[in-house]
Amino acid sequence: QQVAELVTPTSKLAVKPAAAVSTGAQSIEEMMGQWDNFKFAPIRESQVSRAMTSRYFKDLDTYAESDIVIIGAGSCGLSAAYVLGKQRPDLKIAIIEASVSPGGGAWLGGQLFSAMVMRKPADVFLREIGVPYEDEGNYVVVKHAALFTSTIMSKVLSLPNIKMFNATCVEDLITRPSEEGVRIAGVVTNWTLVSMHHDDQSCMDPNTINAPLIISTTGHDGPMGAFCVKRLVSMQRIEKLGGMRGLDMNSAEDAIVKNTREIVPGLIVGGMELSEVDGANRMGPTFGAMALSGLKAAEEALKVFDL
Numbered sequence: 001q002q003v004a005e006l007v008t009p010t011s012k013l014a015v016k017p018a019a020a021v022s023t024g025a026q027s028i029e030e031m032m033g034q035w036d037n038f039k040f041a042p043i044r045e046s047q048v049s050r051a052m053t054s055r056y057f058k059d060l061d062t063y064a065e066s067d068i069v070i071i072g073a074g075s076c077g078l079s080a081a082y083v084l085g086k087q088r089p090d091l092k093i094a095i096i097e098a099s100v101s102p103g104g105g106a107w108l109g110g111q112l113f114s115a116m117v118m119r120k121p122a123d124v125f126l127r128e129i130g131v132p133y134e135d136e137g138n139y140v141v142v143k144h145a146a147l148f149t150s151t152i153m154s155k156v157l158s159l160p161n162i163k164m165f166n167a168t169c170v171e172d173l174i175t176r177p178s179e180e181g182v183r184i185a186g187v188v189t190n191w192t193l194v195s196m197h198h199d200d201q202s203c204m205d206p207n208t209i210n211a212p213l214i215i216s217t218t219g220h221d222g223p224m225g226a227f228c229v230k231r232l233v234s235m236q237r238i239e240k241l242g243g244m245r246g247l248d249m250n251s252a253e254d255a256i257v258k259n260t261r262e263i264v265p266g267l268i269v270g271g272m273e274l275s276e277v278d279g280a281n282r283m284g285p286t287f288g289a290m291a292l293s294g295l296k297a298a299e300e301a302l303k304v305f306d307l
């Protein structure tokens, strides 16, 4: 009889609550040692498909008009998303991340080593999100970079006003004429796997998201990185890129945080993407500037919405 109910069409999208098809166990302790009679609640394959697709397409519909789009879910983008999403639950925030796995370069501390260094005062941010660290005086050390990244990601993704579209890439910017010349008014997206095949397939048109404010944190130049600032050059909104300079931890981190700003109307740039605009040094494996550039990007964005 349960299976017959599951076959009934679209009105029965929701999976039945566990209690209605309970195998009896209410906790993992009760479940342990009871494997002989174990059975999952029944399901029909279409329910799994509909559980995913109905939500995804509803999200596409909801976020087609967003308040803020954050491009790139590395340490800077996730930090910005956390601050914005928490402080302004009324804002709809879409995160577009080209990779299947968000997190950018922040899964390892550097050269495949685990520990992540953050220079003070970025320890404030770790306390805010509840990541433990060892205090080494001028800097703190998180025992594994993945602890920072997974913690901030779980906090960001659990906020009801944030949707992350991963495996999705920003291919272009939406622009509007304005008093200042041009304003960025949204993003043009495509599945990353599609974007990677524009050269060997015939035209595969993209999708769009309108938003009055974009925060770009796509990292320094690379196959995908520095996307928005490179596009600003080809759009002739900035003359040329400064180009990221060699490594100098002390000057690099201060510069990235201080210079996080709206580069053209409607487009705030943060994190290492900024080094490509300003010709700032790189800092290598210290992540305090990424967290605090995210904080500053959020503050700049809030100025727009608080007007």
Ligand code: AHZ
Residues within 6 Å of the ligand: 071, 072, 073, 074, 075, 076, 077, 096, 097, 098, 099, 102, 103, 104, 105, 106, 168, 169, 170, 171, 217, 218, 219, 220, 224, 225, 226, 227, 270, 271, 272, 273, 282, 283, 284, 285, 286, 287, 290
């Ligand atoms: O996949 C990219 C990564 O997750 C994503 N991304 C890039 N282009 C994109 C596009 N559409 C959507 N067109 C895109 N997503 O952006 C994310 C960038 O993360 P990141 O970790 O590279 O950048 P970040 O600025 O947040 O952190 C930089 C970390 C670095 S690099 C560095 C050095 O080289 O010295 N030092 C630090 C701390």
